[in-house]
Amino acid sequence: MGQTIAQKIFAAHLRDEPFDGTYVLDLDRVLCHEITTPVAIADLEWRGKDRVFDPSKIKAVIDHVTPAKDSKTAIQGKILREWAGRHEIPDFFDVGQNGVCHVLFPEKGFIRPGYTVIMGDSHTCTHGAFGAFAAGVGTTDLEVGILKGVCAFRKPASILVNISGQLQDQVVSKDVILNVIKQLGVNGATDHVIEFRGPVVDAMSMDARMTLTNMAIEAGGTCGICWPDQVTVDYLWPFISEEYASKEAALADFSKWHSDPDAEYDRVLDIDVTDLEPQVTYDYKPDCVKTAREMKDAPIDQVYIGTCTNGRLEDLQQAAEVLKGRKLAPGVRGILSPASPKIFREAMDQGILAIFMEAGFCITNPTCGACLGMSNGVLAPGEACAATSNRNFQGRMGQGGMVHLMSPATAAASGIKGVVTDPRDI
Amino acid sequence: MNRTFGGPAIYLDRSDINTDEIIPARYLTEVTKDALKPYLLEDLTLEGFDPQGEPLQQAGVIITRKNFGCGSSREHAPWALEVNGIYTVIAEGYARIFRQNMFNCGMLAIEMPASDIDRLFALQQQGGVEISIDLVAQKLTAKAGEKEENFQFPLTPFDKALVEAGGWVEFADARY
Numbered sequence A: 001m002g003q004t005i006a007q008k009i010f011a012a013h014l015r016d017e018p019f020d021g022t023y024v025l026d027l028d029r030v031l032c033h034e035i036t037t038p039v040a041i042a043d044l045e046w047r048g049k050d051r052v053f054d055p056s057k058i059k060a061v062i063d064h065v066t067p068a069k070d071s072k073t074a075i076q077g078k079i080l081r082e083w084a085g086r087h088e089i090p091d092f093f094d095v096g097q098n099g100v101c102h103v104l105f106p107e108k109g110f111i112r113p114g115y116t117v118i119m120g121d122s123h124t125c126t127h128g129a130f131g132a133f134a135a136g137v138g139t140t141d142l143e144v145g146i147l148k149g150v151c152a153f154r155k156p157a158s159i160l161v162n163i164s165g166q167l168q169d170q171v172v173s174k175d176v177i178l179n180v181i182k183q184l185g186v187n188g189a190t191d192h193v194i195e196f197r198g199p200v201v202d203a204m205s206m207d208a209r210m211t212l213t214n215m216a217i218e219a220g221g222t223c224g225i226c227w228p229d230q231v232t233v234d235y236l237w238p239f240i241s242e243e244y245a246s247k248e249a250a251l252a253d254f255s256k257w258h259s260d261p262d263a264e265y266d267r268v269l270d271i272d273v274t275d276l277e278p279q280v281t282y283d284y285k286p287d288c289v290k291t292a293r294e295m296k297d298a299p300i301d302q303v304y305i306g307t308c309t310n311g312r313l314e315d316l317q318q319a320a321e322v323l324k325g326r327k328l329a330p331g332v333r334g335i336l337s338p339a340s341p342k343i344f345r346e347a348m349d350q351g352i353l354a355i356f357m358e359a360g361f362c363i364t365n366p367t368c369g370a371c372l373g374m375s376n377g378v379l380a381p382g383e384a385c386a387a388t389s390n391r392n393f394q395g396r397m398g399q400g401g402m403v404h405l406m407s408p409a410t411a412a413a414s415g416i417k418g419v420v421t422d423p424r425d426i
Numbered sequence B: 001m002n003r004t005f006g007g008p009a010i011y012l013d014r015s016d017i018n019t020d021e022i023i024p025a026r027y028l029t030e031v032t033k034d035a036l037k038p039y040l041l042e043d044l045t046l047e048g049f050d051p052q053g054e055p056l057q058q059a060g061v062i063i064t065r066k067n068f069g070c071g072s073s074r075e076h077a078p079w080a081l082e083v084n085g086i087y088t089v090i091a092e093g094y095a096r097i098f099r100q101n102m103f104n105c106g107m108l109a110i111e112m113p114a115s116d117i118d119r120l121f122a123l124q125q126q127g128g129v130e131i132s133i134d135l136v137a138q139k140l141t142a143k144a145g146e147k148e149e150n151f152q153f154p155l156t157p158f159d160k161a162l163v164e165a166g167g168w169v170e171f172a173d174a175r176y
Helices: A005-013 A037-046 A071-086 A101-107 A122-130 A139-148 A173-184 A206-214 A230-240 A247-257 A313-323 A341-349 A352-359 A408-417 B034-039 B054-058 B076-082 B096-104 B114-126 B157-165 B168-175
Strands: A014-019 A022-026 A029-033 A058-061 A116-119 A133-136 A150-154 A157-164 A192-197 A223-226 A267-272 A279-281 A289-291 A302-305 A333-336 A361-363 A384-387 A402-405 B006-012 B061-064 B088-091 B108-111 B130-134 B139-144 B147-152
Touching: A005 A014, A005 A022, A005 A133, A005 A192, A005 A223, A005 A247, A014 A150, A014 B157, A029 A101, A029 A139, A037 A071, A037 A139, A058 A071, A058 A101, A101 A122, A101 A206, A101 A341, A116 A122, A116 A139, A122 A133, A122 A206, A122 A223, A122 A230, A133 A223, A139 A150, A139 B096, A139 B168, A157 A173, A173 A206, A173 A267, A173 A279, A173 A289, A192 A206, A206 A223, A206 A230, A206 A313, A230 A247, A302 A313, A302 A408, A313 A341, A313 A352, A313 A408, A333 A352, A341 A352, A352 A361, A352 A408, A384 A408, B006 B054, B006 B088, B006 B114, B034 B076, B061 B114, B076 B096, B088 B114, B088 B130, B096 B108, B096 B157, B096 B168, B114 B139, B114 B147, B157 B168
Parallel strands: A029 A058, A029 A116, A116 A133, A157 A192, A157 A267, A192 A223, A302 A333, A302 A384, A333 A361, A384 A402, B006 B061, B061 B088, B088 B108
Antiparallel strands: A014 A022, A022 A150, A279 A289, A279 A402, B006 B130, B130 B139, B139 B147
16 A cells, blocks of 8 residues: 555654554654743743753744733743753744744755654644645644654544646635635544645745645644655755755655555545636635635725735735735735745845835734734724735634735735725736 | 543534634733633633633533634643633534644543534533543533433543543653
8 A cells, every 4th residue: 555745754753653543753843933832841841851852953933923012922032032042952033033933944944855843833734835744733742842852643644635727827826725725624634634736736836835735724634745846856955955966866865755656545636726716715714715806895904915824925026016006095004024034135125025115015024923913913893904814713813803815916906906806807 | 630520511502613712812922821711712702602601610611513623723722721620622523733732731622423412412401511521431421400411432542541641741751
C-alpha cells in the first residue's frame, strides 16, 4: 500500500506509538508567539522545568499585539522576550524585526519539506505549503513541544483536493480556498490532512499556496499540504544552497515527500476552477460563501488587507492593481498591514505603499492587528469589514461587527465602491 | 489528579460553537487561567442562554451538538471551562485542537452519536439534568427528576491515559 505525504512524514518522525492509533512525533520546529506561549512558559517554571529541548529548533515572535498596547500585552511580550534570552533562542523577533508568524517564519527559510511543525496557533497549517506537516496546537501541546520536542497525533487520514482548470483574471487562491471550504463545510476535514494538488496548485507561487493551506483549519483540517516542487526549491534556494550541489539535487531530494500513486484517501474532491468567480463570505462561518456578485451592494465600513492569509507581497500587488489611481469610497476606512518588514520594504520600493496611501489607506506595522480584534482596527457594533483574513466568527474583529472574507483584489474593489464588489466590475 | 467529572448540565443547542464564543480574543491578554473565569461564553448569543445566569454558574457539564470548539487553538477555551468547574463536555463531535486541549488538560471531551445526544436533549424537558460518569466503565448516567438514562461512551486508550495522568505534561514528562 502506498503512502500519502503526511504518512511518509509521520513514518520518518515516529518517536513512539504508546497506544494503537496514537503517534508521538519528533518535531523539527516549535514556533511561538506572545499570546499562547507565556502561559506555557509560566507553567514550565511552576513545574520546575524551565528548559527547552533545542533552542535552534524553537523560533519565537511577538506578533499579535505589537508594539504592546497596554500593560497586559507588555507583560506577555516581556515574558516571551526574557524566556528567549534566558534560553539563548537565536531566532527571536521583536519590534522592528517582527511580523506575522506564518509569514515571517517561512520567509526566513525556517520551514522545509518533510518537516514536522507545531505552534500554539490554529493557522500553523499554513506551513504545509512547503510540504511540511504543520499543525496548530494548544498551550499544553506547545509546552510539551518546548520541553521534549514531541507532539502526539492521530493517524493522518487525508482528503485529496484536486484543483484543475484555468483561473480567470482577478480570481486567485483565496477564492479557491473559500470555495473548497464551502464544499467541505467547517468540519468536513476534521482530523484530516488536506492535500492540495493539480495543475492549478502546480502553477501557484508559494505566496498563493500559503493562502490555500492557511485556511485548511477553517474546514477543520489538521494541516493543508502541497507537494514540494521546483517552485518550493526556488523559494528556499537562498537558504539551502549550501546543503545541495544544485537546484536539481534539491528537487530530487524533496520529491521523496510526494504521495505514492496508490496512496489511499478518505475522500477526493475534484474542483475545476475555470468558471470560479471571486468569493465572499456572508455570515459568521467561513463556509457561508457566495460570489462577490451575489453579495453585491452589501455595505462596507472598513477594508483590511493583511494577515497570515493575505498579507504577502503578491497580495499587496493584487490589491494595488485595483487601487491604482482610485480612492476609497467616502466613509470607508482602509487599513493595510504588510505582514513582515521585508514585505513592507519591498512594497515601499515598488511604490505599492504609495498607491495604498493615495487611495486613502492607513498603513500599520507588520502585526496580526485587526484580524482578531486584539489591537488596532477593531470594528464598532453594526459595522462591516471587507477583510483578507481567514475568520469571520461573530465578534471576531469587535463585538457586533461583521467580517466578510475575500481576496485582496475583491477587498480593494469593495473599498472603492463602499459595497462588496467583484474586482472585474471595477 | 483528583477531579470529579459530571454534575449539573447546561445545554447549548447549536453546532459549530467556536472558541471566540467560548472565550473572546480580547481576554487573551491574560496570563493566568483564573483571570478568565468571569468571561466564559460571554459572546455566545443563543436563545435562552445567559452567560451570567445561574445555570452556567452551577454547571459541571456542557451538552452540545456538532463541531464544538472550532476555530482558534487557544487553550484558554478549555481553561475558561476548567476555572468554572466544568470538566466535562458532551457533544456529537469536536474540532481537533479543542478536543486535544481538553484531554491535554486532563478534562473529558465525550463524543456520542447524534441519537444519544438527542436523548440527552429530550431529557431536558424533565427539568434539571444531573450527569454522573463512570470513567472505568465508560458509562454515563443522566438523571432528571424520576427519569434516568444510561449511555456508553468511547474513549481511546490515549484519552484515558491523559485523564488518568492528569494531562499531557505529566504523561509526556514521565515517558519522554
